[in-house]
Amino acid sequence: xxxxxxxxxxxxxxxxxxxxxxxxxxxxxxxxxxxxxxxxxxxxxxxxxxxxxxxxxxxxxxxxxxxxxxxxxxxxxxxxxxxxxxxxxxxxxxxxxxxxxxxxxxxxxxxxxxxxxxxxxxxxxxxxxxxxxxxxxxxxxxxxxxxxxxxxxxxxxxxxxxxxxxxxxxxxxxxxxxxxxxxxxxxxxxxxxxxxxxxxxxxxxxxxxxxxxxxxxxxxxxxxxxxxxxxxxxxxxxxxxxxxxxxxxxxxxxxxxxxxxxxxxxxxxxxxxxxxxxxxxxxxxxxxxxxxxxxxxxxxxxxxxxxxxxxxxxxxxxxxxxxxxxxxxxxxxxxxxxxxxxxxxxxxxxxxxxxxxxxxxxxxxxxxxxxxxxxxxxxxxxxxxxxxxxxxxxxxxxxxxxxxxxxxxxxxxxxxxxxx
Numbered sequence: 001x002x003x004x005x006x007x008x009x010x011x012x013x014x015x016x017x018x019x020x021x022x023x024x025x026x027x028x029x030x031x032x033x034x035x036x037x038x039x040x041x042x043x044x045x046x047x048x049x050x051x052x053x054x055x056x057x058x059x060x061x062x063x064x065x066x067x068x069x070x071x072x073x074x075x076x077x078x079x080x081x082x083x084x085x086x087x088x089x090x091x092x093x094x095x096x097x098x099x100x101x102x103x104x105x106x107x108x109x110x111x112x113x114x115x116x117x118x119x120x121x122x123x124x125x126x127x128x129x130x131x132x133x134x135x136x137x138x139x140x141x142x143x144x145x146x147x148x149x150x151x152x153x154x155x156x157x158x159x160x161x162x163x164x165x166x167x168x169x170x171x172x173x174x175x176x177x178x179x180x181x182x183x184x185x186x187x188x189x190x191x192x193x194x195x196x197x198x199x200x201x202x203x204x205x206x207x208x209x210x211x212x213x214x215x216x217x218x219x220x221x222x223x224x225x226x227x228x229x230x231x232x233x234x235x236x237x238x239x240x241x242x243x244x245x246x247x248x249x250x251x252x253x254x255x256x257x258x259x260x261x262x263x264x265x266x267x268x269x270x271x272x273x274x275x276x277x278x279x280x281x282x283x284x285x286x287x288x289x290x291x292x293x294x295x296x297x298x299x300x301x302x303x304x305x306x307x308x309x310x311x312x313x314x315x316x317x318x319x320x321x322x323x324x325x326x327x328x329x330x331x332x333x334x335x336x337x338x339x340x341x342x343x344x345x346x347x348x349x350x351x352x353x354x355x356x357x358x359x360x361x362x363x364x365x366x367x368x369x370x371x372x373x374x375x376x377x378x379x380x381x382x383x384x385x386x387x388x389x390x391x392x393x394x395x396x397x398x399x400x401x402x403x404x405x406x407x408x409x410x411x412x413x414x415x416x417x418x419x420x
Contacts, residue, residue, distance in 0.1 A: 088120040112139075
């Protein structure tokens with residue numbers, strides 16, 4: 001077995017081997033286009049740990065046949081950066097992965113900037129922080145900024161299977177990995193591929209006869225598979241119980257089921273379900289709850305467990321005790337039902353686009369009335385297609401101050417329409 005750990009051994013050698021991040025490296029996407037056209041420019045990759053920032057940098061270097069060097073802003077010194085700069089001047093362009101770029105000191109910034117200007121170094125900065133806030137403008141103005149995202153479960157499964165089948169870079173012996181152990185592994189590591197590889201390697205090397213069972217994986221991850229079974233039913237039962245407890249405003253039950261999900265370590269599924277709840281079950285009764293939820297879950301994603309439990313706790317309590325409304329969600333379903341029933345009905349001519357030659361001759365947008373030109377910024381005119389002109393999809397519950405205001409506004413509009 002090689003001395004390097006599995007995560008390093010499985011690092012992609014070219015851009016085709018990158019796991020996930022297809023919005024950046026997939027066919028026709030920005031980083032792949034830069035590589036294929038050999039018009040590579042410096043960039044910063046930011047996102048959660050273990051999502052492929054270093055992998056993308058090394059894959060770019062491998063695909064383009066360029067020298068690849070790394071520098072950590074928190075632990076490496078100026079001398080190392082000087083050596084990399086001298087290497088670039090002597091032997092040609094170097095791709096420099098600058099980890100923790102947001103921690104780069106002022107002297108190192110001053111040394112680095114001329115190297116970026118003259119093209120000796122192609123910088124690929126990596127950070128878990130948002131560079132629009134954490135990286136100095138002098139560097140931001142010289143790079144492109146791309147966000148990397150947590151890997152999907154399917155990406156993690158593919159990476160594990162590749163490591164098991166690649167006897168050159170993965171394991172140089174056959175490994176049997178039980179399905180429930182694989183399921184637990186990929187759901188417990190929050191889209192962090194480095195963590196997946198590290199936990200897998202530990203489980204394999206500590207297992208009997210290289211047969212990894214659920215017990216082996218629990219020992220490797222140092223957590224119990226409390227929220228998983230072979231078919232995943234127990235996991236989804238917990239998510240369902242959490243949502244129904246929040247919908248029913250039982251904060252204690254909500255915290256109980258959330259704690260079980262936190263213990264299971266599946267931050268990705270938990271975050272998705274909480275975000276759905278904020279819009280499906282709380283909705284317009286408390287729109288601020290959705291904003292708080294999104295912000296808190298972004299923080300949880302960057303923190304990872306165990307600290308992620310803190311913003312999650314805030315979200316669970318906020319959603320459970322918020323007033324509830326599904327009015328907007330039901331209104332959309334009502335509109336979709338009509339759409340499926342009637343199909344794409346003709347849009348009234350006065351609402352169609354009139355910003356092109358010949359539109360007037362076709363009768364487009366001629367009789368449209370601009371609401372801002374009227375008292376109360378409203379004028380009575382038809383917006384729905386003729387066949388469903390009297391459809392009424394939205395029925396407000398009036399469960400919160402904001403939704404009550406919307407309800408009053410709709411009542412006022414309805415009365416105006418009816419000439420009252």
